[in-house]
Amino acid sequence: MTDLLDRKLIFVTGKGGVGKTTIAASLAWLAADRGKRTLVCEVDAKGNLADFYETAPTRFEEREIAPRLWAMSMDTEASLKQYLSLQLKLPLMLRIGPLAKMFDFVASAAPGVREIVTVGKLCWEVKEKHYDLIVVDASATGHIVGQLTAPQAINQLVQVGLVRQQTGWMLDILDDPSTTGLVVVATPAEMPVSETLDLTARLREETNVDLAAIVVNRVLPELFGRGEEEVFERLDASPGPRDQIDAAVAGPVVSLMRAARLTVTMRRSRTEHLERLRGAIDPNVPLLYMPYLFFRSHGLRATHQLADALSAELGY
Amino acid sequence: MASGSGPTSSRAESIEGLLASKEIVIACGSGGVGKTTTAAAAATMAAVRHGGKVLVVTVDPARRLANALGLEGFGNVEKRVDPDAFKSAGVRPRGELWAAMLDTKQSWDDLVRRHAPDRETSGRILSNPLYQNISGKFIQSHDYIAMERLYEIHSEGNFDLIVVDTPPTRNAMDFIEAPRRMADFFSSRLLRLLIAPYQSRLVNMASRPFYQVADRVLGSQFLEDIAEFFILFQTMYGGFVERANAVERLLRDRRTTFVVVSTLEAAPVKEAEFFIEVLSSKRFHLGALILNKVLPEYLLDEAAEQRAARFCDDAVELAKLDGLAESLHTDQEQLARVLAEVGANFRNFAVVARREAGLRHDLQVRPEVVATVPEFDEDIHDLPGLLRLGERIWT
Missing domain, CATH: 3.40.50.300 (P-loop containing nucleotide triphosphate hydrolases)
Incomplete structure (x- = not known):
């Protein structure tokens, strides 16, 4: 299997709230740090990719925000205009005005049109070799298949015309596992794991896009080493020794014990979900574990920490 | 109530x-x-x-x-x-x-x-x-x-x-x-513009640059599908x-x-x-x-936080407390590790709990009812x- 960062186009998806953007941001950061000219593109117009680099809001025009790292956010209308001028060589007059409006209109009704313009722009950047790697903070699990299958959908809907002619080379890029891969982000919880498994099944059935890796985000560290949990259990259940410790630290330690118990049970239930995930996924697909960050949950510092963790998990 | x-x-x-x-x-x-x-x-x-x-x-x-x-x-x-x-x-x-x-x-x-x-x-x-x-x-x-x-x-x-x-x-x-x-x-005007040539055969589509371009880009069949769809949908306009x-x-x-x-x-x-x-x-x-x-709120307790710090810093001393390790069927070294881990765990989650409390405090807008679920x-x-x-x- 192609090394993750040696691909050209990586789509990062996941259920809402699992940290999809964080992972896309740190993956791109790591790639740039390792010498690759990297473009990171935010597809959903939430506009918070910039927060993960603590930089000014990203726009459709790529901007270098760190050495070898460019960032942009997708704007389907701007993308269409660019496409029309570059690919179809349409005169400017026709690219603005009624056509743009018509596009907006058709795009809000015809499925696949907005998606094809998005995917088309990304594939075009790959084709033109402007970057070594493009990391896409893509749609959430519910919509990613629609995004990735947009060229097929267009092929079915549009029988002739220039748009249809454009879908062939896009499919070549998307379907090549050494070029394109999908990274699914999950957390060790019931719903994110279920959605990840549903998605990987749909990915196999409905697309030819390769599942490049699954990132498990916010994994709690193991609290106790071998045999230590039993000691903790005995301490928690023994009033005598507890009184002894309370006296030594001048006050009750009940909150400390409760917090430890919360961690132990949370970790236990999360481990069950992790095991369900591990058991159901093709063993050749790398599972990358990202630690739960206690001290910073967002911002550049968190991006750096997760980039380091990704680097370690990828064996660099 | x-x-x-x-x-x-x-x-x-x-x-x-x-x-x-x-x-x-x-x-x-x-x-x-x-x-x-x-x-x-x-x-x-x-x-x-x-x-x-x-x-x-x-x-x-x-x-x-x-x-x-x-x-x-x-x-x-x-x-x-x-x-x-x-x-x-x-x-x-x-x-x-x-x-x-x-x-x-x-x-x-x-x-x-x-x-x-x-x-x-x-x-x-x-x-x-x-x-x-x-x-x-x-x-x-x-x-x-x-x-x-x-x-x-x-x-x-x-x-x-x-x-x-x-x-x-x-x-x-x-x-x-x-x-x-x-x-x-x-109700959109654009919708009417788009379907006009299909509604009335009198308009010669090909003569208009707008449709020419649309046709080149999307193909006439697709445009017809779109137009048919919108024309049919218009029959439902009033009700919709x-x-x-x-x-x-x-x-x-x-x-x-x-x-x-x-x-x-x-x-x-x-x-x-x-x-x-x-x-x-x-x-x-x-x-x-x-x-x-x-x-949980107990993570915000400052006194508990200080005791957690003692667990981390003085774990070895605490584990030496008279007869403590023995009564827990362990040795002092292992007990010290457990205490240090319990202390560190509390301090880790206390950081998260304080961040949560800060966010709650800073909430710009507050409806009448704010409920908290642990x-x-x-x-x-x-x-x-x-x-x-x-x-x-x-x-």
């Missing part, structure tokens, strides 16, 4: 009061905050405590509510949650809990059948390739259909309370604006616009309230604040803010779990 008296006593001061006084509760918030579970828990509590017929509608294609209620494969029809499930959870509900899952495709088809002038037109719409794609896959169509279906259920008058879990939207506002967008869509307006009126009705769900993390809080602002600026009723998965150490996937959660938001 809340026991408060005086001029504000008629206003809802708790989730309990809110559920008693409203007929429609719409839960919203960003993905992953526990919206679906919260909506199900609120509906369950209302059915148990207040009685009557309570319906929870989920529109999420991931079918989470089905899991949460231990149900499988319930479709566009409202189904009663088995009373035996309550019995085995050890409660005797005063009322009935019903659940429904939104089937977007089915709902669109029903809508077309209702509004098309005749069966031939509805048949042609239903078989139009563009329509099939829109109704089945089109993301934003969930937003509209969720609100449309809510209207439908409400006007049938079979339920005392309807709790709706909203679809995951790209923009939190999407589904509130969906009825208006749908009405605008059908009227309906969309009625749906919007219902959302603004005083019997309807919105409940915003969030966790105390930066991004969801930002989204919740944005949502609350929009709700109030557009004069929708904001009933409550539910803060979900909040870490982080449960296990997933909520059954009725007892929903009841456990429900108890925490009730008063």
Whole structure:
């Protein structure tokens, strides 16, 4: 299997709230740090990719925000205009005005049109070799298949015309596992794991896009080493020794014990979900574990920490 | 009801009061905050405590509510949650809990059948390739259909309370604006421009640069499919616009309230604040803010924090306390490690808890009711779990 960062186009998806953007941001950061000219593109117009680099809001025009790292956010209308001028060589007059409006209109009704313009722009950047790697903070699990299958959908809907002619080379890029891969982000919880498994099944059935890796985000560290949990259990259940410790630290330690118990049970239930995930996924697909960050949950510092963790998990 | 008296006593001061006084509760918030579970828990509590017929509608294609209620494969029809499930959870509900899952495709088809002038037109719409794609896959169509279906259920008058879990939207506002967008869509000038040449054969399409370009880009067959679709859809114009307006009126009705769900993390809080602002600026009723998965308060105790520091710094000394290691059947070295880990764990989570408290303190907007739900150490996937959660938001 192609090394993750040696691909050209990586789509990062996941259920809402699992940290999809964080992972896309740190993956791109790591790639740039390792010498690759990297473009990171935010597809959903939430506009918070910039927060993960603590930089000014990203726009459709790529901007270098760190050495070898460019960032942009997708704007389907701007993308269409660019496409029309570059690919179809349409005169400017026709690219603005009624056509743009018509596009907006058709795009809000015809499925696949907005998606094809998005995917088309990304594939075009790959084709033109402007970057070594493009990391896409893509749609959430519910919509990613629609995004990735947009060229097929267009092929079915549009029988002739220039748009249809454009879908062939896009499919070549998307379907090549050494070029394109999908990274699914999950957390060790019931719903994110279920959605990840549903998605990987749909990915196999409905697309030819390769599942490049699954990132498990916010994994709690193991609290106790071998045999230590039993000691903790005995301490928690023994009033005598507890009184002894309370006296030594001048006050009750009940909150400390409760917090430890919360961690132990949370970790236990999360481990069950992790095991369900591990058991159901093709063993050749790398599972990358990202630690739960206690001290910073967002911002550049968190991006750096997760980039380091990704680097370690990828064996660099 | 809340026991408060005086001029504000008629206003809802708790989730309990809110559920008693409203007929429609719409839960919203960003993905992953526990919206679906919260909506199900609120509906369950209302059915148990207040009685009557309570319906929870989920529109999420991931079918989470089905899991949460231990149900499988319930479709566009409202189904009663088995009373035996309550019995085995050890409660005797005063009322009935019903659940429904939104089937977007089915709902669109029903809508077309209702509004098309005749069966031939509805048949042609239903078989139009563009329509099939829109109704089945089109993301934003969930937003509209969720609100449309809510209207439908409400006007049938079979339920005392309807709790709706909203679809995951790209923009939190999407589904509130969906009825208006749908009405605008059908009234648009551009739509008329687009379908004009197909409606009247008198216009020579090829002579117009606009259509020339559109034809070159999309192909004439596709343009014809689009045009046919819109022409057919226009036959439903009147009914559709009227309906969309009625749906919007219902959302603004005083019997309807919105409940915003969030966790105390930066991004969801930002989204919740944005949502609350929009709700109030557009004069929708904001009933409550539910803060979900909040870490326990004892983590904020400073004295405990100091003891945790002692556990970390003086673990070796503490483990040497007279007879302590022996009475726990361990050696001093292992005991020291355990104490240090317990201390470090507390300090780690105390950092997170303080961050949460900071976010809560900084919340720019506060509805009358703010409920807090603790982080449960296990997933909520059954009725007892929903009841456990429900108890925490009730008063």
